[in-house]
Amino acid sequence: MIDLLGAGESGFGQFNALTITATLGMVTATLALWTIVRPKRFPPGPRGLPIVGSIYSINDSPEVVFGEWAKKYGDIFGFKAGERWIVVLNRQALIKEAVLKQSVGFADRPDFLSLDIFSDGFKDIAFSPYSETWKLHRKLAHSALRHFATGKPLQDLISSVYPKVEKKLAMTEGQPIDPKVLITLLMYNVLAQMCFGRSYELEDPNVAQWMNTNDEINEHLGLGLAADFFSWAKYLPTNGPWMLKELQERLWGFLRLQVDETREHYDPENINNVYSLLLKAQEDARKEGENVDKLTDTHIFQTIADIFTAGILTTVETLYWAMALLATYPEIQAKIRVEIDDVIGRDRLPTINDRGKLPYTEASLYEVLRYSSIVPNALPHATTRDTEFGGYHIPKGTTVIINTYSMHYDPQEWDQPDKFLPEHFMDGSGTVRDHPPSFLPFGAGRRGCLGEAVAKADLFLIFTWFMQNYTFSKVPGKESEEILKMIPQTASGRLLLSYEIMINKRD
Template sequence: MFECTSTLSLAVVLVILLLTWMYFNIRRPFGMPPGPTPYPIIGNVPTLIGEVPPWNIFKDTTFKYGPIFSVKFGSFWTVVINNFELAQEALLTKFNDFSGRPYSYNFHWFSDFGQNIAFAQPTPIWKSHRKLALSAIRKYTMESLENLIGEVMPKVTHVISERADTPFDPKEVITLAVYNILAFMCFGKNYEFKDPELLQLIKISDERTDALGNGTLADFIPAARVLPSSSVNRFRKASLEFFAIILIEVNRHLKAYSPDEPAKDVIELLLKAQNDEMETDSSESKLTDVHIKQIIADLFVAGTDTSTSSLLWAVACMIDNPDAQEKIKKELDDVIGDRPPRLSDRGKLPYTEAVIMETMRFGTTAPLGLAHCAIKDSTIGNYNVPTGTGVIINTWALHNDSKYWDSPEKFKPERFLDSTGTIKQRLMSFLPFSTGRRVCVGQALAKAQIFLVFTWLIQNYTFEKAPGVTGDVAIAGKPMIVNFTRPYQTVAHPRY
């Protein structure tokens, strides 16, 4: 009898301890926004890794909890912002408070433990390297991008001609074009479209993106990091192959680089900055070989997936909206005729620009962006946000807020034009590249690249639905960090 009583007492104590632990595990810190109750240990992780896009779930959650709420991903509390006013507060008014990045198991490893730009904490070294990357982007956007696209587009013509008037997946040709542009900018290489090295670069990048999805359990639950994970293994294998290509290019440049000659690509620009730093014995930025590798990786990752996604959405929206496609063609014919588009044409093609902007709203490329992190105790709205709390801006919710967008589910380029037919200057609830201190470093490059490639495609081809296809083709695909369209086919008819 005594042993049974002791066993029962022990069981009761263990249950009480377990329930107490569970209570404290899911209890929100004082003053944080309300939100859905998290599960013990895993929290609200199923929201991120399910089949339903998390940005849709977050927007629906606002109907119960309001535009700001909190969730727990494994061990980490996160605040999710779903409207423009609170996003402005976090990103602009209190940009210093929320300029950090939360810990991510996979991204921490990928960035050589925080030595890149995208995932590094806001230190003086990060600021110096960010300036360097922006300088490189400005230089090659203004000086080389038009000529480079002029060299790449004939290759696009060749590929599309091989599929003349027959259905094909535009992702292949768009991906080849975008990767070639970035490879030339970073490596000084102008690949042929069938070059095995270019195809391998695209293959491993696709593998890396697909393996990561919207994150793995290891990113949110420390205990999961000791368990086998095919997703983590695939991500690391593809990433190592990607880094190997970058290092081969850096070493190739080192053999031929001369600091006395003008930099011909981003690697040479970085090597020159590193050489200048060594000569001045600067202790502020310390541009190491690892930093060079990571800056190149940042530019490639930021400039390929997002631009490819945006262009795929743009072509899909033109297929679904032939009237808009015809208006662009007329504007292009009237303003630039049959010569190639130039960056200086921006401002002269308001309807074309409105279509590109509406595409970025309608098919938001980075629906949740990159999460921020509170680096000090702060507030958003009426709620406390303790140090270390993640902050997610649901850009998709901002871009579909009926307060700012009439019938947001519809594709309406005119919403970006004022009564005189010019582009609106003040755009509320529109943040395709985020804003503030952590605004996308590749924004200028992405805008220029998308403008030049898209206008060239519409100038030279008419895109239609493949025979037998009914319904819209501009539909989101598998939920991932980058929001790609569902795979679709089109028929491209040459205009000239």
């Protein structure tokens, strides 16, 4: 009797254990499957795997993968990456509907940990959420750029750096050169004078260190941190967040020195640079007792960091593509040079007033922007509220990716989009098309690039000056080698691998 009872208890215990195990397995499987159940009326897209979603399906550059998914699911599709639901918008009709007609609904930013680290807790303009603080800093930055970075002041600022560039290129005449270093040093000087009223030598080691650190960030960050997609990942003992923070501190280190020096010499009666203007706004806010919490030292630093960094990187990468493309297509380079010689000549510098008089030159520059598409997917947006869009429901807080590449390479909008053809931006009368409907290199709407006008002026002046004075060609003996090769899967966009070309002074 005792033995039977014991056997019964043992069997009952085994039965309970099996039941609990099976139940836990079913619950776990149900929860895992629940992680890929789409919100009601959410855009269609790849189903993905439980827990991780479709994150491992992005096995190529995002714009390439998104192009394939758009063919299958349509111009608006959604997928899950870790814990985040993401919607991707493709081609001009949907993209412009979102950023122009429903701009407020798509004006937020996702709370990625990597963006949090880079912006000292979302206190900048680029990554911070849509808020009154963001509106204030964007307005201040726009006012500062309009004051110090337009017309003749910008023209004089850029031309003041040309002698340094000429001196550097004279030292490398007849030798292969990687022009990225030269372009970065040029733009660093321009932005340092604009933002801080300070000039640096092209060979300044601190400037070179800043450039190298930025390259390290592009190399190590890849497509982001695990914690951007899995909230629990920030508690894991991984070195990703720590490495990003360390690189950020190094990147901002030299910038902080310039900020401190400018603050030390700040004179409210002599506002001659962007940072001093921001300091004046902070000072006025303290006197008036308004917006003090929105104009802390950290906010001011992050705003100037946005202006400084974005002003350098966008122009540098575009000019880097331009030089590689012109070395690859010497016949296009020759046509640009003939036009510049006919309109400007060789005896004076290009000016802002020359815009509109050099249609083929401007068309070539716009085609560089389209063909390179250095930011193929704009900085991620997020919905500020539950949104009805394209016949679907997009919940508040959903990450939204604007696939600008789909506009720039749309075969329905461009004849032979895979070819570099300045004629894409010329009409039948020989006039430049500066606003084709499927062209959006600087974004638009609430989150459009606030420095678009400055960037276009920078690019025109520098590009035209280089074409007026120098020739670009492949290294002798390496004419058949491809130099238009991109860094794969980088969060920063379509960046070219390092290359060398010949840059020679024109006779």
